[in-house]
Amino acid sequence: MTTQDHGPSPHPGRHRQLLLHLWCILLTAVVFWPFLATLVSYAAPGGATTSLILRDMVVPHTMALNDLATGRDGLPRAIPQDTVLAWLSPLLPPPATASILMLAGGYLGALGAAGLALQVGGRQGARTAAAVAPLVTVWNPYVAERLLQGHWSVVLAGVLLPSVALCAVRRTPWSVAALVALLVVCSLTPTGLILATVTAAVAALLSPTPARRLLTVAGVGAVLSLPWLVPTLLHVGAGATRSDAAGAALFAARAESGVGTVGALAGLGGIWNADAVPASRDAWAPVSTGAGVVLAVLAAVAAVLLWRRGNRRGAPLVWLALTAVVVPALMSTGPGVAVTGWALEYLPGAGLVRDSQKFVVLALPGLIVLLTAGITRAAGTGPRALAATTATVVALTWVSVPGLPRDLADLAPVELDAGYAGLADQVSDWQEENATTARILLWPPGNYRVTEGRPALDPALKMLPGRPLDPGYLIVDGELVDGNPGTVGALSDLTAGEDTLADRGVDLVVIDNGGTDGADDTGVQAVLRHHEEIWSSGRWSLYGTATPEAG
Structure with missing residues (x-):
């Protein structure tokens, strides 16, 4: 040796x-x-x-290159992050x-x-x-x-x-x-x-x-x-x-x-x-x-x-x-x-x-x-x-x-309800049939939902094609803070039972029956009774608003 x-x-x-x-x-x-x-x-x-879902982090398994992702709605809140993710979505x-x-x-x-x-x-x-x-x-x-x-x-x-x-x-x-x-x-x-x-x-x-x-x-x-x-x-x-x-x-x-x-x-x-x-x-x-x-x-x-x-x-x-x-x-x-x-x-x-x-x-x-x-x-x-x-x-x-790895348990990936993908497909089909880009209003008001048991931004805002309208407001001590005035006004009218959807250029309304508890939908039902229900699942309903039916 x-x-x-x-x-x-x-x-x-x-x-x-x-x-x-x-x-x-x-x-x-x-x-x-x-x-x-x-x-x-x-x-x-x-x-x-x-998908990765928790509060402000909403990264669903598929994303649309919609107006929110590209900033065409004038609110560059998640740009270019969502632009990159949505653009790569078909590949990765x-x-x-x-x-x-x-x-x-x-x-x-x-x-x-x-x-x-x-x-x-x-x-x-x-x-x-x-x-x-x-x-x-x-x-x-x-x-x-x-x-x-x-x-x-x-x-x-x-x-x-x-x-x-x-x-x-x-x-x-x-x-x-x-x-x-x-x-x-x-x-x-x-x-x-x-x-x-x-x-x-x-x-x-x-x-x-x-x-x-x-x-x-x-x-x-x-x-x-x-x-x-x-x-x-x-x-x-x-x-x-x-x-x-x-x-x-x-x-x-x-x-x-x-x-x-x-x-x-x-x-x-x-x-x-x-x-x-x-x-x-x-x-x-x-x-x-x-x-x-x-x-x-x-x-x-x-x-x-x-x-x-x-x-x-x-x-x-x-x-x-x-x-x-x-x-x-x-x-x-x-x-x-x-x-x-x-x-x-x-x-x-x-x-x-x-x-x-x-x-x-x-x-x-x-x-x-x-x-x-x-x-x-x-x-x-x-x-x-x-x-x-x-x-x-x-x-x-x-x-x-002291418990950092365990503390992030709420961040663990989850599987989204298949209804989100179904809803996105229905909106995409509607756009193809009507050869237009849909302006989509989501109800209940607010962009936060309870998704898979977690508070989070509504995944539909990331997954729907076209122009999903983000109200973008917060509630501070019971008072409305920020928000897109046009979208907030449309939601307020809808909740109050006033049909101003066509006047505001809204093409589709998505009703989420499980995203927010306790929302009064009396006025909403009164308005949508006169519009065509295009699609419905256990949680979501999709209505067309261009031509109200006779009451």
Whole structure:
């Protein structure tokens, strides 16, 4: 036996890289398991055609390239996300597309966080920091809360921010191409594009050629914003581009048990909807909420130590992190709500920023920079200090959402009622017979339904061809907030028993008998009694409205 048989591996660096990749894959699979389950259901022979349904996330097994998906109705709420999913729908089921994006994004985001830690860290402890950074990126309250709210594409952009920052900093030949590709993926939603563009612009200040990199980021960001910016500008005089001032208070960041609003935001939590808070985080509060604050305090201590030592590596990202916490906190105060409310009412497109808590994820790259600094400083003190610091960061990260995989059980894929597909087929047949694009009114009022036992946007809005009319309103303390005036007026008339359907250009009416409980349909039945019932199933009825029958 030679001495080489007992020698070290000739490629230790490759082994470490392989372990890091496997670690990122494992984290992604554990946290984003509902998307993995969805992909498996489509990949398995004879698998079910499942859908992703929860609150704002409605990704049915098939989607129509209707006016809502393309923005032709003047309300670019889900553009270009739904445009891409609907366009690819004949080739790849939308849930599979969304799942591939989420799983790939989670892996690349985790890997980018490790790369960012190596980029800004010193020689000692950087590898340990590179192993911790992926955990902080995908296992946090922001990811869990936004997924439970249904904002999957916002989460996709959020976890990619460390990768965006890394590509903006590096000057390798592929970094610019990778940065552009990441911006394209993040631009699936306007919020995602804003998050990625701001992060890239700030991180570009750390690059060897900041001016050139900033111009690249600004140019790409401007081009990618056109799909939702153009419809907004074209309808700048319409009420649909402005929001009700009451939405400012509704969407303000929410205080959490024991830590208040600032503490909640510092821990990457504080979503406005209490129903979207993970069950384990709620049950463990104030321990879980306090864990995020302690982690933020540790990061702040690391920032002070760096500043005193003259090490300001990554400082722009740190300042961005501070801004990402402070600004939403200010917007949740009385004066902040008043200013935001004014902007919502008078500035077109201001509704994009009324949910200010979603921008707190901008703190993620800066948090990684600071935690990396703390871990590398501990490594310089000795192995015991390194182990203690690492264990503390890992423990605090876990405790902030202690039951994260289980908490996302409501996100598991489901099979939609076959009646949705039948309804879409009937509308498609009607359009072919009449050689026109149908304007479709859905009743009961509102765009939320109870679907497969979950509150969610009505899947029919995504599946019906033509022009399904989205009322787009919210109910705040019993008052109507926002909404498309024409669609809201048509629904009000129908509910009151006034037949203004033809005058308003409505071609078809869909009655959902099981989507909303307790709706009074007396007036609706009085109107539709004089119109032809085209199709009916156990839950849905479809009426033509062009030519009322004699009473």
